[in-house]
Amino acid sequence: MRITRVETIPVRIPLRREFLMRSAHGDTPPVSTPVLVRLHTDAGVVGVGECTGSAQWSGEPQNVALTVIGEHLAPAVVGADPGHTSQVAARMAAAIKGHPFAKSAVEMACWDAAGKATGRSVVDMLGGPCRERVPIKWSVSARPPGEAAAIARRAVAMGFTMMKVKTGLDLATDVERVRAVREAVGPDVRVGIDCNGGWTAREALSAARQLDDCDLWFIEQPTHPRDLVGMAEVRRGVATPIMADESVWTAEDAIAVIRHEAADIISVYPGKNGGIGPCRDIVAVAQAAGLTCVLGSNLELGVASAAMLAVARALPGLSDEIGHHIIGPLYHERDVIAPPLKLTDGHATGADGSGLGVELMADLPLTIPPSE
Numbered sequence: 001m002r003i004t005r006v007e008t009i010p011v012r013i014p015l016r017r018e019f020l021m022r023s024a025h026g027d028t029p030p031v032s033t034p035v036l037v038r039l040h041t042d043a044g045v046v047g048v049g050e051c052t053g054s055a056q057w058s059g060e061p062q063n064v065a066l067t068v069i070g071e072h073l074a075p076a077v078v079g080a081d082p083g084h085t086s087q088v089a090a091r092m093a094a095a096i097k098g099h100p101f102a103k104s105a106v107e108m109a110c111w112d113a114a115g116k117a118t119g120r121s122v123v124d125m126l127g128g129p130c131r132e133r134v135p136i137k138w139s140v141s142a143r144p145p146g147e148a149a150a151i152a153r154r155a156v157a158m159g160f161t162m163m164k165v166k167t168g169l170d171l172a173t174d175v176e177r178v179r180a181v182r183e184a185v186g187p188d189v190r191v192g193i194d195c196n197g198g199w200t201a202r203e204a205l206s207a208a209r210q211l212d213d214c215d216l217w218f219i220e221q222p223t224h225p226r227d228l229v230g231m232a233e234v235r236r237g238v239a240t241p242i243m244a245d246e247s248v249w250t251a252e253d254a255i256a257v258i259r260h261e262a263a264d265i266i267s268v269y270p271g272k273n274g275g276i277g278p279c280r281d282i283v284a285v286a287q288a289a290g291l292t293c294v295l296g297s298n299l300e301l302g303v304a305s306a307a308m309l310a311v312a313r314a315l316p317g318l319s320d321e322i323g324h325h326i327i328g329p330l331y332h333e334r335d336v337i338a339p340p341l342k343l344t345d346g347h348a349t350g351a352d353g354s355g356l357g358v359e360l361m362a363d364l365p366l367t368i369p370p371s372e
């Protein structure tokens, strides 16, 4: 089987107004504009992928992703066997530096095509399931404390028993927000914080002291992504586990975090890591060093969420104690797959067919709202 063509489909999907995301990176735009991929083969099998790259997070807004996939990645992978995912990744790496989200869309479409061609799920291709139901956690936007508390209550009503609160903006308000959420959800919900690199080490240590009575489950990316020395200082100063997210895009990044003893947990997912294979490799590196991994998110729709679900089911190096962010579809007004993943009772299930186990809708929302 050979790849014959890589089709790109730019879509626009509004986010649910009540969940618009604010973090130390700024405000997420009210409309998601991912690029979907349909990977065509000479066997007639079509694999699907999704690039959720964005300007703020990865420097891969839709127009950039379309160019990277169309002009650089597609010519590099046409002719390859989609089942040879390592070779596909090597071809893409040689074609253009960076752009992990664009590369992940093509790579996950290869896994999907190879699975569909052989009747195997990506979970089985990754070694088979080690968990069926994947625990998931909510992410509370950095809204004013009262609004954040209302979002947290809503998440509990949706069945979530784990969540994180966005911090890393203004220290005093951050502390108030976390305290408001803890008071709103009570002592039985696991609450962590995600600073998105917005604090200095001193600010993080101060916040941790002020929140000592809030039973923080973890502290994610307290310091700047490149400040591993500062993150290690925070880790030495608190008993709460530290998670690295923006610090780790590649396996080499994971090793740097491990060498600095800067984190207990690493946040991974196929989009940020450039595909399912690279994500699996980082989890293996972390596991070998005694760290655990959690799936982060870039507000994926159904296809990229299915890739995350497959990884979460298959890889033993992922945490069962800290939920995974397979939640992107819940933030959107609609999805691009039918049927949708099941994201209920604080767990993710579904996508049980071959490949990634999902199919694109026939009527994709190319112009919602109409592009100008």
Ligand SMILES: [Mg+2]
Pocket (backbone or CB within 6 Å): 194, 196, 220, 221, 245, 246, 267, 296
């Ligand atoms: Mg994060």
